[in-house]
Amino acid sequence: MIVRPRVIYVVRLGEVESEHLEAISESIQDHFGLETNVMENHEILPCALDRVRKQYNSNLILKKLLEICPTDGLKILGVTNFDLFSPIFSYVFGEAQFNGKGAVISTFRLRGEADGKILPGCPPLCDRIEKEAIHELGHTFGLRHCADPDCVMHYSVGVQCADRKFAFFCPACREMMLWHMATDLFLKT
Amino acid sequence: MTEDAKILVVDDEPIVCLSLANWLQEENYLAKAVQDGPSAIEAIKEQNWDIVLLDLKMPGMDGLEVLRKIKEIAPQIVIIMMTAYASVPSSVQAMKEGAYDYIIKPLDVEELTLMLKKIVEHQQLVTENFLLRKRLTDRYAFGDIIGKSPEMVKVFELIDTVADTNATVLITGETGTGKELVARAIHTNSSRRYSPFIAVSCAALPDTLLESELFGYDKGAFTGADRTKKGRFELAHGGTLFLDEIGDISMKTQIKLLRVLQEKKFQRLGGTDLIDVDVRLITATNRELAEAVEKGQFRSDLYYRLNVVNIHLPPLRERKDDIPLLITHFMEKFNVEFNKKFDRIEQPALNLVLSYPWPGNVRELENVIERATVIDHGPELKVQHLPFCNLEQAPSSQPESLEEVEKMHIARMLDRNDWNVAQTARVLNIDRSTLHKKIKKFGLERQQ
Numbered sequence: 001m002i003v004r005p006r007v008i009y010v011v012r013l014g015e016v017e018s019e020h021l022e023a024i025s026e027s028i029q030d031h032f033g034l035e036t037n038v039m040e041n042h043e044i045l046p047c048a049l050d051r052v053r054k055q056y057n058s059n060l061i062l063k064k065l066l067e068i069c070p071t072d073g074l075k076i077l078g079v080t081n082f083d084l085f086s087p088i089f090s091y092v093f094g095e096a097q098f099n100g101k102g103a104v105i106s107t108f109r110l111r112g113e114a115d116g117k118i119l120p121g122c123p124p125l126c127d128r129i130e131k132e133a134i135h136e137l138g139h140t141f142g143l144r145h146c147a148d149p150d151c152v153m154h155y156s157v158g159v160q161c162a163d164r165k166f167a168f169f170c171p172a173c174r175e176m177m178l179w180h181m182a183t184d185l186f187l188k189t
Numbered sequence: 190m191t192e193d194a195k196i197l198v199v200d201d202e203p204i205v206c207l208s209l210a211n212w213l214q215e216e217n218y219l220a221k222a223v224q225d226g227p228s229a230i231e232a233i234k235e236q237n238w239d240i241v242l243l244d245l246k247m248p249g250m251d252g253l254e255v256l257r258k259i260k261e262i263a264p265q266i267v268i269i270m271m272t273a274y275a276s277v278p279s280s281v282q283a284m285k286e287g288a289y290d291y292i293i294k295p296l297d298v299e300e301l302t303l304m305l306k307k308i309v310e311h312q313q314l315v316t317e318n319f320l321l322r323k324r325l326t327d328r329y330a331f332g333d334i335i336g337k338s339p340e341m342v343k344v345f346e347l348i349d350t351v352a353d354t355n356a357t358v359l360i361t362g363e364t365g366t367g368k369e370l371v372a373r374a375i376h377t378n379s380s381r382r383y384s385p386f387i388a389v390s391c392a393a394l395p396d397t398l399l400e401s402e403l404f405g406y407d408k409g410a411f412t413g414a415d416r417t418k419k420g421r422f423e424l425a426h427g428g429t430l431f432l433d434e435i436g437d438i439s440m441k442t443q444i445k446l447l448r449v450l451q452e453k454k455f456q457r458l459g460g461t462d463l464i465d466v467d468v469r470l471i472t473a474t475n476r477e478l479a480e481a482v483e484k485g486q487f488r489s490d491l492y493y494r495l496n497v498v499n500i501h502l503p504p505l506r507e508r509k510d511d512i513p514l515l516i517t518h519f520m521e522k523f524n525v526e527f528n529k530k531f532d533r534i535e536q537p538a539l540n541l542v543l544s545y546p547w548p549g550n551v552r553e554l555e556n557v558i559e560r561a562t563v564i565d566h567g568p569e570l571k572v573q574h575l576p577f578c579n580l581e582q583a584p585s586s587q588p589e590s591l592e593e594v595e596k597m598h599i600a601r602m603l604d605r606n607d608w609n610v611a612q613t614a615r616v617l618n619i620d621r622s623t624l625h626k627k628i629k630k631f632g633l634e635r636q637q
Contacts, residue, residue, distance in 0.1 A: 059208070085295065086208060086212075087204045087205065087208055087295070088204075088205050088208045088209050088212070088294070088295055088296050089212075089295055089296050089297070089298045089301075090295045090296065090297050090298070091297075091298070092298060098211070098214070098215050139215065144215060144216075144217050145215070145216060145217060155216070155302065157299045157302055157303055158299060
């Protein structure tokens with residue numbers, strides 16, 4: 001019997017506040033209507049550390065996430081509190097495989113300051129993390145950046161700008177996401 | 190350039206090429222990556238790119254060399270240099286050589302995003318500006334007819350109104366005013382535009398030849414008619430037949446033409462079969478047809494059939510507002526044809542052009558600009574480019590009577606010969622005494 005993957009796994013990479021993981025899980029269920037499962041992992045982060053940059057390589061984390069993804073996993077999302085970089089960029093909020101399976105997000109720069117400290121007067125961190133998680137998962141469902149400034153898939157330059165958008169897909173992106181999701185769920189082998 | 194701007198990534202590190210190209214594609218750009226200078230130059234030659242992200246330090250051909258080559262091939266491409274901290278002075282050098290900006294590796298995603306967005310927005314503005322300018326020019330044009338004067342705007346409106354009807358149109362106006370262009374504009378804006386537009390200059394052909402040209406002939410119709418030939422009416426079936434200089438056709442041809450207009454049928458010369466035709470007729474003349482009708486030189490019934498709609502084209506001297514627009518239009522046209530760079534006219538030349546009466550109308554102006562673009566490179570149209578200035582200063586008002594012309598010519602010749610009467614008489618080929626009489630008669634005096 002073929003087991004079709006239909007679970008989105010949320011992987012805690014190192015120490016991440018439980019309430020943030022719960023918020024992400026709930027939001028995923030709301031937006032994608034899929035079952036979520038939270039996993040713990042302590043092995044991936046040490047492998048991805050770049051000691052010179054003192055940051056974690058998001059490309060490597062993605063690779064490792066794909067390796068540990070269970071067979072019923074439709075998507076896998078890593079969440080970390082550490083700062084991420086990709087080989088070409090000095091830092092990233094997150095990274096996703098476009099139209100693929102894996103994504104990773106960092107809460108580090110969402111906290112408001114480069115050192116990861118929470119600035120007074122910031123909107124709830126949970127809101128930002130939720131938006132970033134849905135945004136990166138949107139990429140794994142084949143969504144590109146959206147021109148609608150209210151849409152969660154809108155690319156915002158800087159974290160403050162991201163606060164202006166909502167944690168929802170615009171009608172066009174939602175339509176597109178559902179179409180891609182149907183392909184992922186029923187057509188991909 | 191739109192959001193789908195095309196970006197070429199040039200970097201010797203495969204990971205940078207791959208990651209950056211993927212990231213750009215996710216950002217809705219059309220991206221491709223190559224790993225060395227020669228491949229980059231090949232890619233530039235193969236297709237158009239809007240932006241190049243170019244690594245400064247590469248083995249073999251380095252970034253600066255590639256930059257120079259790209260600027261030679263396609264100077265409009267925006268080039269952003271990618272560099273490490275240590276190479277900032279080289280990046281400054283690159284900017285002196287035409288790079289748009291530089292960005293330090295590892296790249297700041299926000300900085301790169303904003304930079305690309307700014308370039309795309311700027312390019313969109315440039316494109317928009319170009320399109321708006323073009324649209325502005327198009328507002329003053331109807332096909333190849335240019336003009337913004339109220340007279341020409343009325344002509345454009347009339348063309349627009351009559352184009353999609355089947356009404357017969359009579360276009361009047363002096364020679365060179367663009368009567369055939371109007372006829373073509375009517376045809377191309379009508380539902381007949383996908384069918385033929387056939388033009389015949391009636392004045393260019395002797396009467397018998399015109400008849401056979403218009404109606405064709407059957408084999409054996411006359412000596413030399415060794416095969417059946419279709420006439421212009423048949424060739425224009427479904428489309429438009431334009432008869433230029435209609436005022437010059439003979440009475441016999443007028444009758445035949447009238448019959449075709451009434452019955453929409455005709456016979457080839459020497460033929461017996463009636464041939465059905467569906468042709469829209471547009472005619473043109475520089476003669477006063479109404480006068481010709483009064484004098485009995487042109488059939489009144491044909492005149493009224495041809496003159497269902499009359500479009501009169503004003504002479505150029507009556508729509509001088511259009512002259513600068515026409516000059517620009519012809520400069521652009523001949524710049525492309527002769528690879529020249531004319532883009533303006535000096536004020537004294539413009540004054541002369543505006544005061545000249547342009548007896549040959551737009552066609553004469555076109556010839557003047559063509560001549561200038563052939564003999565010079567520009568960018569400025571000058572007085573010496575205007576052939577009519579070599580004759581004499583263009584008079585502000587043309588003399589009308591023969592006597593006035595004679596007076597003006599004698600005065601001009603006297604001035605040219607420093608009022609030496611004997612010499613002037615020789616030039617004018619008249620006796621000295623005759624010249625003296627004329628000087629007295631016209632009251633000519635030497636101007637100090």
